[in-house]
Amino acid sequence: MTRTALITGASRGIGRATALKFATAGFEALGLVARESDDFTETVDDLRSTFDGEVIAYTADLGDRGAVIDIARRANVDLGGVDVLVNNAGYTNPVAIHQIEFADFERTMAVNLYAPFTLIQELLRSGNTFEVIVNIASTAGIKGRSGWLTYSASKAALINMSDVLREELSLYGTRVACISPGRTATDLRVKLAPDEDPTTIMQPEHVAEVIGMLLKPVGEFIDSENLVVRQ
Numbered sequence: 256m257t258r259t260a261l262i263t264g265a266s267r268g269i270g271r272a273t274a275l276k277f278a279t280a281g282f283e284a285l286g287l288v289a290r291e292s293d294d295f296t297e298t299v300d301d302l303r304s305t306f307d308g309e310v311i312a313y314t315a316d317l318g319d320r321g322a323v324i325d326i327a328r329r330a331n332v333d334l335g336g337v338d339v340l341v342n343n344a345g346y347t348n349p350v351a352i353h354q355i356e357f358a359d360f361e362r363t364m365a366v367n368l369y370a371p372f373t374l375i376q377e378l379l380r381s382g383n384t385f386e387v388i389v390n391i392a393s394t395a396g397i398k399g400r401s402g403w404l405t406y407s408a409s410k411a412a413l414i415n416m417s418d419v420l421r422e423e424l425s426l427y428g429t430r431v432a433c434i435s436p437g438r439t440a441t442d443l444r445v446k447l448a449p450d451e452d453p454t455t456i457m458q459p460e461h462v463a464e465v466i467g468m469l470l471k472p473v474g475e476f477i478d479s480e481n482l483v484v485r486q
């Protein structure tokens with residue numbers, strides 16, 4: 256069976272590890288999304304050197320709804336439909352409530368919640384029914400943490416949205432998985448916990464391994480209702 260995937264936040268961390276994992280997972284074409292950067296160029300080049308199929312890079316700011324709609328439309332045409340969507344891109348600016356700028360709260364919601372929503376809605380409206388949607392939330396969305404208000408709230412909403420989508424899209428045979436990783440050694444984690452030694456915590460490849468497992472036939476038997484992945 257030919258399969259295509261679209262992965263957001265593919266330039267670094269969990270998204271990059273997932274893209275490299277998908278290179279050997281039987282896909283025909285992979286679409287990657289991130290803003291323009293040396294990291295993104297490197298990931299795309301690395302993937303092209305290991306993957307036989309087509310790699311299409313979409314550079315966009317996922318905080319911009321118009322750009323998200325554009326990616327959904329282009330990816331549907333370029334990839335010939337999206338079988339697997341991994342909504343992985345995430346943004347955080349951890350500050351105490353007194354310091355939160357409302358515009359930054361809106362940006363957090365735009366990247367972490369509205370972008371996944373918009374990609375899914377636009378692709379559905381184009382007639383694309385997915386095989387699997389994987390939304391990357393966080394354990395911070397299960398239990399809010401002091402100083403992480405905007406991030407925790409956005410991830411809680413993503414977990415809940417995934418529950419709704421799981422029920423609503425079962426009609427099409429679409430599996431909707433939500434994964435909540437715990438602390439993982441990436442740039443985003445450094446922002447949340449600058450003093451932590453990254454060698455002592457989970458690595459992005461571990462999360463990518465679990466995402467890969469969801470796509471295998473056995474994935475059908477995994478209860479994907481907010482799957483917690485942590486040490």
Ligand SMILES: NC(=O)c1ccc[n+]([C@@H]2O[C@H](COP(=O)([O-])OP(=O)(O)OC[C@H]3O[C@@H](n4cnc5c(N)ncnc54)[C@H](OP(=O)(O)O)[C@@H]3O)[C@@H](O)[C@H]2O)c1
Binds near residue numbers: 437
């Ligand atoms: N690391 C952890 O401990 C942890 C724990 C729980 C959940 N998570 C979640 O895991 C996911 C991946 O994060 P990560 O830990 O792998 O962090 P990361 O290494 O910092 O990667 C974040 C990714 O999101 C992309 N991104 C952020 N803002 C964007 C925007 N406005 N437009 C387009 N792309 C944007 C980044 O691309 P650019 O190159 O454009 O910046 C990058 O590819 C996130 O949803 C995060 O919340 C992480």
